[in-house]
Amino acid sequence: MNHLLLLVALGLAGASPLNDNKVCQPHSRPWQVYLHGGGVSCSGALIDRWWLVTSYTCAPTSYKTIASLGEHDVTVVEGTEQHIQVAEVIRHSPYRSPLHSLTMVRLAEPARFNQYVQPIPLPRRCPQPGETCYVSGWGTTIPNQYEPPQLLKCITVPIVADQTCMNTFPEFLYWSIGMVCAGQVNTDNCLYNGGNVMVCDGQLQGVKWFDHGCTNPADPTVYTKLCIYNDWIKDVMDRYGPTLPPETTTRMTS
Template sequence: MNLLLLVVALGLTGASPLQDYKVCQPHARPWQVYLHGGGVSCSGALVDKLWIVTSFVCAPTSYSTIASLGEHDVTVNEGTEQHIYVADVIHHSPYYRSPLHSLVMLRLAEPARFTQHIQPIPLPSRCPQPGETCHVSGWGSTIPNQYEPSKLLKCISVPVVDDQTCMNTFPEFLFWSQGMVCAGQANTDNCMRGGGSVMVCDGQLQGVQWFSHGCSNPADPSVYTKLCLYSDWINDVMDRHTTTLPTQTTPVQTTP
């Protein structure tokens, strides 16, 4: 009894670290991609056997970054994974001159083999609406102001908020863009600290994370690239580049 009281007291005083229980059902998001190596540790979304969508901050280095498909626990071999080098990185521009777009397309060195655990996510056929509940997943902390990455894929549900509400929370040094969509608010699960975390609404890919504002202040919505505005660009990139096969032969990797 005394030991139990001690454990409770330590938790109340902050001596015990907060627990983060928002773990996805394993392999319930077969489009989720773990990007690692070459200075990158991010998420992305598989949209085709050769193509991944992610955010600008996650742009990797060709043939240095590996895309791990079919992942849940990134520290162990679960037997469901395919590890494939990123062969080509295509930025939507401009970003540096005017940070209005945060979107990168990644072409794999080898086509992914679709399985029960590896499937593409459909591109959006419409835009998300304020009040709609969407689902965000990534390998980041879901505890505000904690930065430890997660070995397990995390999932949260967030409401989409209107543009004006989002703009009202922007710090002065950030620019609002029509290419942004915001989700999350006070009293909801509003923190996913993981670059390129994937937002899915009604079974369609609607966002990759741009700014994780909700991890600094749970009352502020986080910002995602509004992918419904980029479907034409994404399809055009895939049409123009898929026929050009990588010149460097890189086999599917068996270990991360």
């Protein structure tokens, strides 16, 4: 009984690995989205009933990629899923290092919020070095080893200082103010999956950019620093919002 209570406590705290494979407590990340089809298999974070955020490298395709919400085991039907087509894909420009890696995705129909599907708040502040954050995605947590997506995985990582991260960059990569790094030696620092979601203090703080921690576990992994993109995200939601039927207008004028 004590062991069971410990597992429940870990899940509520956000750490929630159930075994050596670092499997998340099922449905403990109701904002996590599995994007698949149209040549992609990656993650995103639901921020609104119409919108989710992912990385540039995820690259979903309108009306070819499916956003699956309420997922844990993507290989079976759990009865909690909502499968919705991707309608609009807006990438931040200019793309990639040393500039930006961020993509907004609008769903073809709104998500239905319930205990398995909930949005994650946008950041109210930026993450600080030493802060503990939680990363989730589908794929292996073992460096340099491929594993097809099945169960949602969770790892716990510390935010590291920008200079510490810069010192690990190969010569062909350049630092950007749009980057934040997390993970270090002797921590769980690898999770293979495009668009991994990083949450700190209950706020969305990153989507994965570069997998450095899976190549060398001593190196931090690079995430898009979402706290500096709040205005851009809100602008995209305003400009590219869905065209809704004029039901309210009709009722008001009739």
